[in-house]
Amino acid sequence: MYPHAKLAYLLSLSVFSYAPFLYAANKPTSLEELSDAIQELEQKVGMTAAMAGNGGSNTVMQPSKTHLGGYGELHYNNLDSGSEIDFHRFVLFIGHKFSDRIRLHSELEMEHSIAGEGQNGEVELEQAYIDIDINDNATVRTGLFLIPVGIINETHEPPVFYGVERNPVENNIIPATWWEGGVGVNGELAPGWGYDVAVTSGLESTDYRPRGGRNKVSEASAENLAYTGRVKWTGMPGTEIAATIQLQDDITQETDPTAGSATLFETHAIVNRGPATVKVLYAAWDLDGTGPASVGRDEQTGWYVEPSYKVIEKVGVFVRYNEWDNDAGSASTAGTKRKQTNIGANYWPHEDVVFKFDLLDQGGAIDDEGFNLGVGYQF
């Protein structure tokens, strides 16, 4: 019980415990007097509640300055390539509000249930940053934070997206989930126009693929930093259009003299009208240097489109078509382009709990099919 609620309870008890004695001493003799006595008692209770801490306003119990949250998801994959059950992610958020202007946000994640030497899983610090509000339009973010790019990189709690597994385009091209250490500023340029700029640690890839280049801010090389900027428009309800660009001098952190600078461009749109939503995303890396060009990784691209429809409040259906290619600079992409289609449904027994099902069919340079089941939550 909150301290204010406890105090209110005790003070209310004291008022009510005196009431019978007051009533006996000044026993009303008519309905009018009884009505007056009730009104007086109501005033006393009201004053007691006001004294208890909410000042007579409607202020509900204040949340604690320290906030605990989290999410988790269990996946079952039944594919031609094999079947697997995995508690993919167990995540705890801890936030703390030092003052109205200064806040901490952190996220600690355990992947694949068990971590340690020889185990499948790992324990990762995915976010740990301080936000300081400078003014109405600017918050300075310092620490370890998610790169402002794509649709799921920053918002990926299981109840907010369709499909048991996250989409492969953002996983393999962007690469989500992607966090770095550094400093940034975010806020609003005008109503509906959001911005982010950040200077962070960069990728360190040995094969020019972005996903393997995430150092996860673990004694990471900081020879070459990354510069990220995003503009996002949400000026119409249910609509988001955003574009991100990131520049890095060298995504091998100067370990490969044949590698040059690298540029990521990503753009996406989300349109939600009533029960219908369409999401579309495009992302592309452009890598300079003879090294990436020699293996066809000077261009890496991907896109997906995902229409969905909420049949009723608790049930939604979707289809998602994905294409991506981490070797798009090859002379022929016939053998490198990958395709995946998912069709499925989400069921939310509670707004923060979801059960998922989807059929998966891969093509192009990969070949697999089957179905996935999942359960997820957030709090």
Next chain:
Amino acid sequence: MTRFLALTILCLATTTAMARDVYQQPQEFITQVFAGNPPQPQLLWITKTLNQDIQEILGHELGVLRIRYWQHGGKTAWILEETGKEQLITTGLVVNNGKIDQLKVLIYRESRGMEVRHPFFTDQFKDAYLQTNKQLDRSIDGISGATVSVRALTKLARLALFLHHHVNAAP
């Protein structure tokens, strides 16, 4: 590039300093709603039965003993709060003859999702009314990344409409 970024950060950080959270004080909102002459506030005590209905709307207890509101004719005004992801969102709501006349975010304390305070979002609630299942008559189009704040404001709109009906139906 580094110079450009530093300059951008500097420009943004040195613009007029002001309190980030408070867009309008609740008392100013009430005064404005009633054209500078607000009626005396009234108290609605949260009975056990009422609390059950409120819990059905919010998904949790309200956590107060009573709610203060302002009424003039068929118009009621409410200052209500709901927790978003982590922090309270203070909202001013006006209900006129059973329909939302105004929904305004007065104090926003969350670190993300502040787009919900803009009229292009809150205008969706204009003229919304409550159906018998305590849901709004319309769906509210959300804002990506602000799902929880959108949900909180939708709940407060439903609550204000419900309480408006309650105080007007009371004998």
